[in-house]
Amino acid sequence: MSYEGLAMKKAILLGAFALVPPGTGCRSCTLLYSPSMLTVAVDGGVLQAGLYEIEVSEIPFGGYETAMCVVQLPWDNGDPVNCTSNAYLDVQQDEIRGIITTNFVPERFTVTVLRDGEPLAQEDFEAAYATNYPNGKGCGIRYSGSVILAI
Numbered sequence: 001m002s003y004e005g006l007a008m009k010k011a012i013l014l015g016a017f018a019l020v021p022p023g024t025g026c027r028s029c030t031l032l033y034s035p036s037m038l039t040v041a042v043d044g045g046v047l048q049a050g051l052y053e054i055e056v057s058e059i060p061f062g063g064y065e066t067a068m069c070v071v072q073l074p075w076d077n078g079d080p081v082n083c084t085s086n087a088y089l090d091v092q093q094d095e096i097r098g099i100i101t102t103n104f105v106p107e108r109f110t111v112t113v114l115r116d117g118e119p120l121a122q123e124d125f126e127a128a129y130a131t132n133y134p135n136g137k138g139c140g141i142r143y144s145g146s147v148i149l150a151i
Helices: 003-018
Strands: 037-043 050-058 066-073 081-083 087-092 095-102 108-115 118-126 130-132 142-150
Touching: 037 050, 037 108, 050 095, 066 087, 066 095, 081 087, 108 142, 118 142
Parallel strands: 037 142
Antiparallel strands: 037 095, 050 066, 050 108, 066 081, 087 095, 108 118, 130 142
């Protein structure tokens, strides 16, 4: 193909791209890791010594996802906190401040707290989630919500 033929094809392609309205052409998404999250704040203050389990379970039960953490209080920085892969526990020496779930944002759920295997608190919630697009519109939606559990 001649130089003139290649130049003509290039001009046609560039002209075609110029006709595409802004915002509808090719675009890229950022790659920020920003998972959907549910924060369950625990309003209980200083707690008695013991082995605590805090669990967030999707309603209805049976084959659905849960998030759970187990910790011994009093807790010292460096002591183990055991959580499922979708949970993080915010804990201080004598206080559980909350549990945060990642990529687990159930519409309806139950939060249960056990101390030494005995029920301490249990409450059902129906969450309202805010939405945003941390990687740009059309690049995945992020849900975030929070509730408070009183002990």
